[in-house]
Amino acid sequence: MSSMGEDEVSSFFESSPPLKKMEDILQKLNGFIEHNSSGGRRRIVCVTSGGTTVPLEQRCVRNIDNFSSGNRGAASTENFVKAGYAVVFLYRSGTCQPYCRSLPDDPFLECFQFPDNTNIQVHASHVEAVKMAVMDQQAAVAEARLLKLPFTTIYEYLQMLRLIATAFKDVGPCSMFYLAAAVSDFYVPWNSMTEHKIESGSGPLDIRLAQVPKMLSILRTNWAPQAFCISFKLETDSKILIDKATKALGKYKVHAVVANELSTRKEEVVVVSSSGNVVVRRDSDKPEAIVEDNLIRLIVDRHSTYIKESHT
Amino acid sequence: MSSMGEDEVSSFFESSPPLKKMEDILQKLNGFIEHNSSGGRRRIVCVTSGGTTVPLEQRCVRNIDNFSSGNRGAASTENFVKAGYAVVFLYRSGTCQPYCRSLPDDPFLECFQFPDNTNIQVHASHVEAVKMAVMDQQAAVAEARLLKLPFTTIYEYLQMLRLIATAFKDVGPCSMFYLAAAVSDFYVPWNSMTEHKIESGSGPLDIRLAQVPKMLSILRTNWAPQAFCISFKLETDSKILIDKATKALGKYKVHAVVANELSTRKEEVVVVSSSGNVVVRRDSDKPEAIVEDNLIRLIVDRHSTYIKESHT
Numbered sequence: 001m002s003s004m005g006e007d008e009v010s011s012f013f014e015s016s017p018p019l020k021k022m023e024d025i026l027q028k029l030n031g032f033i034e035h036n037s038s039g040g041r042r043r044i045v046c047v048t049s050g051g052t053t054v055p056l057e058q059r060c061v062r063n064i065d066n067f068s069s070g071n072r073g074a075a076s077t078e079n080f081v082k083a084g085y086a087v088v089f090l091y092r093s094g095t096c097q098p099y100c101r102s103l104p105d106d107p108f109l110e111c112f113q114f115p116d117n118t119n120i121q122v123h124a125s126h127v128e129a130v131k132m133a134v135m136d137q138q139a140a141v142a143e144a145r146l147l148k149l150p151f152t153t154i155y156e157y158l159q160m161l162r163l164i165a166t167a168f169k170d171v172g173p174c175s176m177f178y179l180a181a182a183v184s185d186f187y188v189p190w191n192s193m194t195e196h197k198i199e200s201g202s203g204p205l206d207i208r209l210a211q212v213p214k215m216l217s218i219l220r221t222n223w224a225p226q227a228f229c230i231s232f233k234l235e236t237d238s239k240i241l242i243d244k245a246t247k248a249l250g251k252y253k254v255h256a257v258v259a260n261e262l263s264t265r266k267e268e269v270v271v272v273s274s275s276g277n278v279v280v281r282r283d284s285d286k287p288e289a290i291v292e293d294n295l296i297r298l299i300v301d302r303h304s305t306y307i308k309e310s311h312t
Numbered sequence: 313m314s315s316m317g318e319d320e321v322s323s324f325f326e327s328s329p330p331l332k333k334m335e336d337i338l339q340k341l342n343g344f345i346e347h348n349s350s351g352g353r354r355r356i357v358c359v360t361s362g363g364t365t366v367p368l369e370q371r372c373v374r375n376i377d378n379f380s381s382g383n384r385g386a387a388s389t390e391n392f393v394k395a396g397y398a399v400v401f402l403y404r405s406g407t408c409q410p411y412c413r414s415l416p417d418d419p420f421l422e423c424f425q426f427p428d429n430t431n432i433q434v435h436a437s438h439v440e441a442v443k444m445a446v447m448d449q450q451a452a453v454a455e456a457r458l459l460k461l462p463f464t465t466i467y468e469y470l471q472m473l474r475l476i477a478t479a480f481k482d483v484g485p486c487s488m489f490y491l492a493a494a495v496s497d498f499y500v501p502w503n504s505m506t507e508h509k510i511e512s513g514s515g516p517l518d519i520r521l522a523q524v525p526k527m528l529s530i531l532r533t534n535w536a537p538q539a540f541c542i543s544f545k546l547e548t549d550s551k552i553l554i555d556k557a558t559k560a561l562g563k564y565k566v567h568a569v570v571a572n573e574l575s576t577r578k579e580e581v582v583v584v585s586s587s588g589n590v591v592v593r594r595d596s597d598k599p600e601a602i603v604e605d606n607l608i609r610l611i612v613d614r615h616s617t618y619i620k621e622s623h624t
Binding site: 135 | 432
């Protein structure tokens with residue numbers, strides 16, 4: 001990585017608005033890591049999920065958003081917990097939550113009733129979804145297998161990712177980054193941003209966006225060089241997808257790139273790595289099966305191999 | 313209004329991607345209006361809430377979003393229902409819902425428990441919030457006092473607003489538009505939009521955005537000229553707020569403009585109308601009071617006067 005890359009990263013962080021509640025986040029994070037390592041749960045993964053926003057105004061009304069439902073990250077988190085991992089779930093506020101994927105869009109309108117004005121009941125059709133959302137989620141959080149940390153802007157996301165990577169350093173090869181979040185490629189540098197709301201009413205609006213420095217290189221080389229690292233590549237054009245994923249693999253030196261196309265992403269993904277490309281599909285004979293069941297199984301296997309090789 | 317304005321509006325709608333489930337929306341809407349008018353509930357209001365998105369790509373990954381929590385629209389909806397109105401709540405997916413404002417951010421993690429693995433319970437500290445979210449909301453929907461219709465993009469929002477306005481025509485002066493949604497001022501015309509994801513990696517990105525035609529004029533003059541109409545003006549700079557609200561009042565010929573400043577909007581708003589400016593404040597001696605309690609009381613009074621004057 002060129003020193004120019006590092007300069008860009010430093011200047012990005014220096015000009016970022018400072019992270020709120022940083023002490024609180026750090027305390028939760030360190031407590032979570034300590035609890036798991038002393039409890040013998042050796043493996044820990046940071047799953048990032050949902051899209052980041054890029055403010056166009058300092059007192060933000062307008063922003064550019066990278067759309068992502070967060071479904072992939074939430075489903076993967078459940079599978080990592082099931083596989084025995086401690087999971088730091090770094091998610092965009094308001095996106096899909098682990099154990100809540102089967103709830104209807106408007107759960108309070110559709111799932112519950114108070115038949116006698118005092119005791120709440122769950123409609124029979126939603127009992128399993130609500131039990132999962134409440135019991136499984138609470139158990140995972142209460143037993144410190146799941147720590148949920150929300151972000152909204154690209155500034156919050158990258159500062160929190162840096163905190164987590166730094167905190168994971170001592171875990172070494174047993175730590176993993178599973179970077180499913182849709183991170184903005186372009187942003188308006190905070191210092192060049194207008195303070196107030198952009199005025200409308202005088203013709204077209206031209207916006208110039210700068211590239212967000214590629215933090216993945218820094219994560220790999222500086223922040224957490226021993227961690228196993230999986231990144232994602234989403235494209236809408238299947239013709240360029242594998243090529244772009246392969247280039248990302250070489251450029252950022254991650255251990256695998258999960259390539260997915262927008263329209264088929266719930267059916268199949270391709271895991272691109274130096275040992276070749278593997279197509280991972282949903283078990284289509286089981287209606288409740290999701291592609292993440294097989295994807296996480298493969299990733300966990302690869303992580304096991306990586307840990308073994310790191311110790312020899 | 314100039315014919316150029318109308319041309320812009322026609323071309324906006326002609327180039328918009330068609331609304332999905334339009335028949336279904338129309339059926340719900342007409343059933344709701346009929347049920348209320350035949351049931352003797354004379355007044356109906358369309359409350360718009362949350363921000364619209366503007367896609368930057370046809371197969372949308374990136375979009376420009378106007379941030380709005382939807383709190384104002386949700387709180388106003390509850391107050392309109394209480395005042396005897398039938399409410400069509402046209403809201404941005406994922407934003408704050410009526411009767412759900414007091415729930416914690418992560419309600420399934422914080423509100424519920426399954427103490428004996430079969431019967432769900434609400435934690436004592438959240439009983440009131442959950443009862444409101446479930447009972448009051450279900451009652452309002454079941455008795456057809458509340459119809460909830462979600463949107464995401466500016467295309468969906470404007471097409472749905474047009475449907476509602478057209479459906480309200482027969483209700484005449486008893487109908488109201490309370491336009492609290494944060495609507496995008498700028499957009500990328502669908503036809504000039506790139507189909508695939510914008511590629512990163514080659515320097516800064518320049519985006520040219522066109523102005524969204526001002527639909528408020530068309531709503532007032534063509535779609536629903538007899539409806540009572542309230543629009544909103546949000547600014548971050550208090551110095552220009554009242555001036556901009558006053559200009560909007562004259563330009564769009566609405567019956568009042570609710571002026572609010574981003575940092576103080578939960579404490580006070582100014583209702584700007586041809587009869588002068590009225591500052592409306594939250595009752596600060598009651599901790600649970602919200603500014604919408606007093607705002608909706610004022611708006612309902614104004615609407616009563618308007619109905620009376622229309623009949624003389």
